[in-house]
Amino acid sequence: MISAASFAGIALGTIVALFAGPRWHRAAPRYPWQLLGAAGIAFLAGALIRPWAAEREGWEALAGDAFTVPGYLLMFLSLGGLLLARGSVQRHAVIDGLIVCVGAGLASALLLAAPAATIDGRPQLVSVLAGLYPLFDVVFLLLLVNLAFTTKDLRPAYVLLLCGLFMLLAGDLAYAIVGASGDLTGSSLLDLPFVVTFTLIGSAALHPSIADLTRAAAMPVQTWSVRRLLVIVPAMLVPFALMPLIEHGTAEHIALAAGGTAMVTLLVARAATAVRDYAAAKLKSEHQATHDPLTGLPNRLMLAQEISRLLGTTPPATTAAGATLAVGEPAVWVLFLDLDGFKLVNDSWGHEAGDQLLVEVASRLRDTVPQPDMVARVGGDEFVVARMGNRQETVALVERIMERLSAPVQVSSAEVVITPSIGVVGSAAGMAPVPAVAAVTAEALLRDADTAMYRAKSDGRGRWTEFDASMHERVRERVEIELALRHALATEQLRLAYQPIVELATGRLVGAEALLRWTHPVRGPISPAVFISIAEDSGLIAAIGRWVLDGTLRQVAAWRADDLVDDDFWVSVNVSPRQLRDPTLPGKVSEVLERWKVPHTCVVLEITESVMIDASSVTDQVLFDLRRLGVKMVVDDFGTGFSALGYLRRHPVTGVKIDRSFVDGLGTDAEDEEIVRAVVAMSTALKLTVVAEGVENQAQQEVLSTLGVTVGQGHMWGAPVSAEEFTERWLALEATPDGDDDATVPDAAAQEAAGNS
Secondary structure, X not given: OOOHHHHHHHHHHHHHHHHHHHHHOOOOOOHHHHHHHHHHHHXXXXXXXXXXXXXXXXXXXXXXXXXXXXXXHHHHHHHHHHHHHHOOOOHHHHHHHHHHHHHHXXXXXXXXXXXXXXXXXXXXXXXXXXXXXXXXXXXXXXXXXXXXXXXXXXXXXXXXXXXXXXXXXXXXXHHHHHHHOOOOOOOHHHHHHHXXXXXXXXXXXHOHHHXXXXXXXXXXXXXXXXXXXXXXXXXXXXXXHHHHHOOOOOHHHHHHHHHXXXXXXXXXXXXXXXXXXXXXXXXXXXXXHXXXXXXXXXXXXXXXXXXXXXXXXXXHHHOEOOOOOOOOOOEEEEEEEEEEOHHHHHHHHOHHHHHHHHHHHHHHHHHHOOOOOEEEEOOOOEEEEEEEEOHHHHHHHHHHHHHXXXXXXXXXXXXXXXXXXXXXXXXXXXOOOOOOOOEOOHHHHHHHHHHHHHHHHHOOOOOEEEOOOHHHHHHHHHHHHXXXXXXXXXXXXXXXXXXEEEEOOOOOEEEEEEEEEEEEOOOEEEOHHHHHHHHHHHOOHHHHXXXXXXXXXXXXXXHHHOOOOOOOOEEEEEOOHHHHOOOOHHHHHHHHHHHHOOOHHHEEEEEXXXXXXXXXXXXXXXXXXXXXXXXXXXXXXXXXXXOOHHHHHHOOOOEEEEOHHHHOOOOOOHHHHXXXXXXXXXXXXXXXXXXXXXXXXXXXXXXXXXXXXXXXXXXXXXXXXXXXXXHHHHHHHHOOOOOXXXXXXXXXXXXXXXXXX
C-alpha cells in the first residue's frame, strides 16, 4: 500500500529537483525542466484530488481532470522543448514515431478509448475525458520515440529520464485498462508506476549529466536497426491482430483499414526519406572531402582534379615541357598565394583572428577571380587560383589580386594590412621534370608555382614572380646543399672561426665572435649567407646551433684553463629565429654552460631585429628565460630593419651591434654619422652597450670613438680565423708578460695578413 502522504512527499521532492537541479548543474536551456516541474505540480494536484472527486457528481467529478489535463499539455511542451534544444526533431525519427503511434493509436482507440467513452450512467464529459487519456498517451509515445531514436549518447540523466517517462506511460496504460471497464479509480498499487516515475525523473534532474542532455550528439540517418524494428514491427502487426476482434463493415473496421493504410503510406515515406537522406549525406561527405571546412573553398584534392581537367582540354603543344607560349596562346595557369605576416596576426590576436582573416581573404579572392576560374585553399595561409587563359589576362588578374588583398582587414578589435606573395606558372613554361618531352601534371604545376612563390617572398614581401625553368636548377642546388650540409654536420666538416672584438680607444681585446664556416670537399668554401638560410628552412639550424654553442664554449673553457683570457673576456654566438621559438633552448644553453664551467656572463647571444618584430609569446618567454640565466643578448645588424625604441624596451636585450652598412660611410657620409649618433644616444638612454661591426680603417675608428662607441670589430683588426690562429695572433700577445701599451695590437704585417684571410 502506498499512502497519499508518501506519494506526495516523493512527488514534491521531484518537483523541487526539477527546478533546482538544472540550475545547480548549469543546464541550458532550463525551460524544459521548469515546464516538466510545472507538469509534476499539476499531476500531483490531480492525483490528490481524484479520490475526492470520484465520490462527487456534476462538475465536481471533473476536479482532478482540471489539473491532470493541463499537466499532460505541460509535459508535451516540456518534451518538445527538450527535442528542439537537442536539435533532435529529425524527419526519419518523426516518421518512425508516427508508425508506432498509428499502431498504438489503433489499439488504444479501439480497445480502451472507445469502450471508456461509451459507458453509460455518468456525465458525457467524464466519458469523453476517460476516452481522451489513452489518446494523450499516443502523443506521449510519439515524443518518447523521437527522444529515444535521436541520440547515441546515453548519459545517466538521459537514461533515468527515459525510464521514468516509460513508467509514466505504463501507469497510464494501467489506468486506461481500468477506465475501459467504467472505473475512474483503482487499487493504490496502480499508483506504484507513478511513484517510480517521480523517483527516476527527480534523480535525472539531480544528476550532473543533466547539463549534457541538450547537447547530446545526434545519431546519423539510419536504416531500420534491430532496436528500431523491435518497436516498429509490433506496431505494424496491430491491424492484423485486431482484425479478428472487429466486426466487418463497422466504423471500427473502417478505422482499422484507414490506420493500416496510413502505416503503409508512412513506410513508403520512410523509405523515400532514407534514400533522400542517404543521398544528401553522401553529397555532404563528398563536399567535406573536397572542400576546406573553414572557408568553403575547394581543397588540394579538388584543385588537382580541376588542374588535370584543364590540362586535358589544352592542345598537346601547350602541355609539353619546354614549350614556349605564343602571344595570346591559351594555357593552364596556376597562381600560388602565401599571406605575408599571417603568423604575426595569429600570435598577436589569436587563432580566432587568424581564422577571420582567412575567411575574409577567401571572400575577396572569390569576388576578384572571375568564373569559371577555381580558387582553393591548400594550406594554413596558402591559396591557389587555377585558370585557363593567356598570359596578359593572367598578369592582369594577379595585379587585381595584389591590390584587393593589400586593402586593410578588420580582425577582432584591430585593423591589419597583409600582402600576398604570389608565384605564377603557365602550362607551357617548361616545368615538367626530365625528360623534357614529359607532359605537365597538376602536381608539377603546383610544385613550380610554389617554387616561384618562395622566390617572390625571398625578393621581398608583397611581390609576385613568374616561374622560369632556371628555378629548377636553383631548387636542385638547394636540395643538394641541404643534403651536403647534413653530411657535413655528421662528419665534422664544419668549423668555427673567431673574429676579435676590441676596445676602440686602446685596441685591447675584450671578446670574440664565433662564426660558422664550411668548406665542402668538392665545392670549396660555401658562404654562410647560402647555407644558413637552408639550415633554417630544413630545420637543421637547431642541431647546428647546438654544435656551434658547444664548440665555442669548449674553446673558451680551454682558453680559460690556459690563462689566455681573463674573466672579462666574452664570446658572442649567433642564435637564429627558429632556435628562439624552441622553449627548451634556455635549458640547453644552461646545460652547455655547466658542462664547460664557463660563467654565464662570458656569453653573448646575438639575435636579429626580426625576432623582436615577429616575436610570439613563446619567443618572448625564451628571451626572458635566457636573460635570467645571466647571458647577455645584443641585437645584430641594428638599424637595417624596424629599429624602434619600443622594441628595445619590451625585450631583455643588453646591447646593439651597429650594422656595417652605416659604418662604411663614416667620415664621408654625414647621414650615416647621424644615424650612428642616434643609435648611440638611444642605447645610452636605455643603458645598452654598443658594438660597431665592419670597421675597416683608422678614420672610421676615430669617428666611432668621437660618437661614443667604445667597442668594435672588423677587418681593421682581423678577419675571422681558426682558434689556433686566434690564439697565436691575440691571446699569446695578451699573455706576454711585461708587455708595453702596444703589446695587444698586432703589428702591420699581422694586420695585413689578417685582412687578406
